[in-house]
Amino acid sequence: MLRRIIWPPWPDTISSKKGGNAIDAMVAVNATLGVVFPHMTGAGGDAFWLIYDAKTKQTFALNASGHSSKHVSMDDYKNQEKIDERGPKSAITVPGAVDGWCQASKRFGRLAFSECLKPAINFAREGFPVSPSLAKFSEQSLGLLRSHDTTAFTFLKDKVAPYLPGDIMKNRSLAKTLEKISEQGRDAFYKGSIAKKICEFLADNNGILSEADFAAHQSEWVKPLTMDYRGKTVIAPPPNSEGMATLAILGMLEHFDVSESSDNSAAFIDIFTRATALAFRDRNEYLDDPNFNDVPTSQLLDKAYLAERAKKIIDPSIGPPEQGFGQRGDTTFSCAVDEDGNAVAVIQSLYWEWGSGLVAGDTGLLLQNRGAFFSLDSKSADRLMPEKRPAHTLTCSMVLNDTGPEMIVGAMGGEGEPQTQAAIIARVLDQGYAIQEAIDAPRWLLGRTWGEQHRGLRLEGRFPEDMVKDLENLGHVNVELIDAFSDLVGHAQAIHILNNRIEAAADPRAGGLATGY
Incomplete structure (x- = not known):
């Protein structure tokens, strides 16, 4: 039938x-x-x-x-x-x-x-x-899915075999x-x-x-964090979300002229990655459940403070950004x-x-x-305690102008969430990309995605091979090329609200859909 x-x-x-x-x-x-x-x-x-x-x-x-x-x-x-x-x-x-x-x-x-x-x-x-994604992750996690009867019964065929793409679950x-x-x-x-x-x-x-x-x-219900960027207002969820990292990256990036730089240039990726590493250092030190510890977002997102942080991006005494930030992170x-x-x-x-x-x-x-x-380090802000929310990689962003929302941007992917969101916002506002182009274009990831311990900088394979050498010459370590359209850099979705139309965009790296009714 x-x-x-x-x-x-x-x-x-x-x-x-x-x-x-x-x-x-x-x-x-x-x-x-x-x-x-x-x-x-x-x-x-x-x-x-x-x-x-x-x-x-x-x-x-x-x-x-x-x-x-x-x-x-x-x-x-x-x-x-x-x-x-x-x-x-x-x-x-x-x-x-x-x-x-x-x-x-x-x-x-x-x-x-x-x-x-x-x-x-x-x-x-x-x-x-x-979907192909569900089938792939079923195969990759077969041991986990088989490890408990109720899980195997729910997600495997006859509690044994993974579902294949197109199967009905x-x-x-x-x-x-x-x-x-x-x-x-x-x-x-x-x-x-x-x-x-x-x-x-x-x-x-x-x-x-x-x-x-x-x-x-x-x-x-809480008040969103806000950041002025290029005459727009960017908002993100407050702690225990890591939305502060997205805004901090943009706050430092604002001190550089990236409008003429292609995001295919080593110079742009170098600046962006160093801003990310600095944002992650502050995040790792302070991000917590604000009901347990004060998270000083007003200071960490202060314009003067971020201007000083931006100076460190070009400070030769600062080591490679791939070192010195904690492990976070579907x-x-x-x-x-x-x-x-x-x-x-x-x-x-x-x-x-x-x-x-x-x-x-x-x-x-x-x-x-x-x-x-949660951390088991008693000195960590994110240490385990009863009735406490853990620090979260989950975050999303909205860009507003004088009339209301202009962009809605989000991405999955552990460490990549604030990086990808900030990169898409910069590509659209600074470099004139259409929203779908901004998502489609090659991306990079500093740090890890879910379940990993990688500390290096990874570039999608559509970047030229000599980009690795160019970034190493700029002081980066552990730089490598990955697949052309890789799950590791996350899956982004976005909407751009223009004067005469609305553009919605879905990531070709995933099974998402942009649609209107």
Whole structure:
């Protein structure tokens, strides 16, 4: 029997005929991504939102990241250098994404919340075609997926074989979980049967999270960080998000004339990479949950301070940027604008691909491993403590002019998130790129993406081979060329709002889609 599979799965939700707006679209998209892109995101993860409300002409940030268990302690990891990267001892923070959907929908949405979850429920129950990305990461993580029965049952054929591109995958357990959330709202997830099932599963597997931890969770509406750049205002989520790094890179870059420089030049990449390294040093020293430690963003993003930091970019006494910054760092980004002028950016993640590797019982829900980001160093700002949010690689950006949003930019990819976002913004504002050209053009990555320990500078293979030598002559170390269109530099999506049109762009490195209705 032939079946008609509608793809992508959310056009009906964002259709103006249904009365939905950009916020409704992003609830639907992110709920659905957790079904069809389960290796990178889902209801078991965290999220950060940026929202421009056209009615009030104000910007809002929503911190939908979860805190650690009230019962967690460094003693749980005695004689360990770091927190478990997989398994129950990595799933020590409450998933915040679901509350983010509910909060955004309640405050700014038009459609009923249940309407927004229909596409996700449908694809979980009826099935969806497996994407090349999902198939690839299934094969690469086969050992992890086989390591626990509930995970193998959910994501492998007969608990053994990985799905291939084009295969139909179903997750009917997740469909039932999403139906409960659709019918009962956030309380079903944080105070009802879903929380109970998750915590009972973790307890049976020596986990730490409790029902009380879930009940105590609450997303926070917070004020976005702002930075003036070339006469525009760039905003990003505040700590515990690393949005401060994106703004710091731009704040230093503003002290250089890059308008005449091609981003294919070693000089531009040298300046940009050194600005990134300096931004990462400050991030690594201070980024934390602001409810536990003050994060001095007003000082770190002060114009005078960044002017002094910019001088260090050309200081010969400063060592190679590939050395001296900490190891940080997956994820989906989506964005939308609507006919009323509302604009939304959402970055949502399980942290590493497949998160903790644990599907919680019969919920169909894959739990994140964001707790592995905490430090066990008692002197670290991001040290593990009870009821604390970890520092987050998740961030997204919006550029505003005098009339409202001009660009919405986001990218997944660990260390690459602030780098890619700042690079796209600079390419458009400084170098005159169209938004799709800015995303398509060759990129670079200082540091690592998810699950890596690489400390060097990597360039996509479309850069000329002599670029490596040129950068080494400028003092860089560990420079290498990678694939022409590489997952390692992340996946970016963006929208550019112009006077007479809107341009949307999706990354050719991923399976994203730019579309309008």
